[in-house]
Amino acid sequence: MFSGALGLQSSGRCIRSDAQRGRWLYYVEHQQEAYWLKLQQSIGDLQSETAFLHELAFYQKMQQAVDLHHKLIERDKLSVCLPFDILDVASINDAPANSISQVLCIRDSQTLFSTSEDLSLSDQIHRLILSLTVLERLYGCGYLHGDLKNTHFRLHQNQCYLIDFEQSVNIDAARAVEQTATPRYMAPELFHAQPKSVQSDIYALGVIWLQWLNQQRWFNRSYLDWAYWHCQQLEVELVDRFSMLKPILMRMLAKKKSNRYAAIEEIKLDLARIV
Known part of the structure; x- marks a missing residue:
C-alpha cells in the first residue's frame, strides 16, 4: 500500500x-x-x-x-x-x-452512531439496519465481536464496518474465553461470569441504540455500579419520535438472556414490521 x-x-x-x-x-x-x-x-x-x-x-x-x-x-x-x-x-x-x-x-472513517440531529427518521432507521447487517455478517464468518461500543461501528465510503477486534472470539469457542468487556455495554449475564454469546453482543447493541436514539450518554459508574445498573436498574425509555421501537429495545435489553433475541434476523423482522 x-x-x-x-x-x-x-x-x-x-x-x-x-x-x-x-x-x-x-x-x-x-x-x-x-x-x-x-x-x-x-x-x-x-x-x-x-x-x-x-x-x-x-x-x-x-x-x-x-x-x-x-x-x-x-x-x-x-x-x-x-x-x-x-x-x-x-x-x-x-x-x-x-x-x-x-x-x-x-x-479513516466516521462513527456510524454520530449525532443524529441532522438525519431524517428514515436515515436514522437505516443506520440501525446497517449495524444489524454488519453484525449478522460477522456472525456468518463465525465470530463474536465481544466488546461492542458505539465508536466501533464505522462508516467508510457509504459502507458500514467494525473495528477493534481485540476481544473477538470464535462463536464456538466463546465459553473458554475470559469474560472481559466494557462495563457500560455488558449484558447482565457477563457480570455473573457467563460466556459471551450472540445475545450478549445484541445486548451491547441495544445499549448503543438506546443512548444514540435518545442522544444521551449515561454518566460513568464503577464496575459494581454498572453491574447493579444492568442487572436491576436499567429501564427502556425512548423519546416520542422513536416510541415505536420500544418493544424491540426491550427485547434486545432483556435482563434474562432467555428473553432476549437469539439472532439478528429476528430483530430485522421485527424492525420491518414496525417501520
Missing part, C-alpha cells in the same frame, strides 16, 4: 492513546487518503500486548478467508472489517522503541 517509509515526522501526527498500556495511534494523510496506524509496545502491559496480537491475528484470518474464498465472502469481509493492512514497524520512521514488529493500518 505504501512505498517505502511513511515519514510520519512530516506527514502525520502521533497520539499516545494510553501510556500505561503502551498503545500508540498515528493519524496519517497519504496521497489524498487518510489512515490510522495502531502500534503496541512490548513492554508494560502484557494483557494489552496479548490483546493487540489477538487483533492482528483476527485481521489476518479474515484476509486469509477472503483469499481462499474470494467470491463467496468478499462481500461479507467488506462489510465486517474496515479496510486494513498489516505493516512492518520498520516502515514507521518514528515508531517508539520496543514496538511489536507489526502495525495495524486502517483507513
